[in-house]
Amino acid sequence: xxxxxxxxxxxxxxxxxxxxxxxxxxxxxxxxxxxxxxxxxxxxxxxxxxxxxxxxxxxxxxxxxxxxxxxxxxxxxxxxxxxxxxxxxxxxxxxxxxxxxxxxxxxxxxxxxxxxxxxxxxxxxxxxxxxxxxxxxxxxxxxxxxxxxxxxxxxxxxxxxxxxxxxxxxxxxxxxxxxxxxxxxxxxxxxxxxxxxxxxxxxxxxxxxxxxxxxxxxxxxxx
Numbered sequence: 001x002x003x004x005x006x007x008x009x010x011x012x013x014x015x016x017x018x019x020x021x022x023x024x025x026x027x028x029x030x031x032x033x034x035x036x037x038x039x040x041x042x043x044x045x046x047x048x049x050x051x052x053x054x055x056x057x058x059x060x061x062x063x064x065x066x067x068x069x070x071x072x073x074x075x076x077x078x079x080x081x082x083x084x085x086x087x088x089x090x091x092x093x094x095x096x097x098x099x100x101x102x103x104x105x106x107x108x109x110x111x112x113x114x115x116x117x118x119x120x121x122x123x124x125x126x127x128x129x130x131x132x133x134x135x136x137x138x139x140x141x142x143x144x145x146x147x148x149x150x151x152x153x154x155x156x157x158x159x160x161x162x163x164x165x166x167x168x169x170x171x172x173x174x175x176x177x178x179x180x181x182x183x184x185x186x187x188x189x190x191x192x193x194x195x196x197x198x199x200x201x202x203x204x205x206x207x208x209x210x211x212x213x214x215x216x217x218x219x220x221x222x223x
């Protein structure tokens with residue numbers, strides 16, 4: 001492979017990483033702002049709840065875009081490919097199995113038309129697995145290093161990766177605990193799930209943007 005081809009390949013991979021990050025950050029912003037524009041200031045209980053609003057197409061489209069990029073992503077080793085593909089599959093599962101409508105009665109939802117109270121738990125499982133894999137990716141795969149001296153920029157990137165991984169893990173754990181045990185309490189008035197989900201997606205997006213050398217870029221870009 002010529003130097004020019006290798007350079008173009010590196011740029012393509014960095015661009016893909018940045019796009020994954022941008023899509024992750026854009027998801028909560030687009031659906032919430034879009035929902036406000038169309039429906040006043042009504043806020044859904046979760047980002048997934050926008051599946052049942054006018055923002056369904058954006059919700060599904062952005063998540064499918066994230067899924068496609070993750071499945072297509074090629075990393076350094078087989079474990080990178082496996083984690084990327086599994087993350088993409090879990091992201092697709094979030095779309096295929098929507099959350100509950102919370103309409104007070106059982107409704108058949110999703111492409112398989114299953115009861116929404118069943119679909120909700122499948123949805124939550126895929127969501128948890130999606131973020132757990134992203135956290136693992138950020139903390140343990142993105143932080144690996146090549147031979148030689150660890151640069152100042154790489155140290156900063158690794159710190160950011162670990163922080164993002166921890167934030168994702170804590171946020172999704174808090175959202176899960178609330179959904180399973182605290183949903184009918186006074187806490188529901190502050191919409192905790194959508195807050196935790198947005199924090200997790202922000203951390204996910206920042207992690208991939210840093211991996212795409214948007215921040216703390218080495219003078220000589222490492223691939």
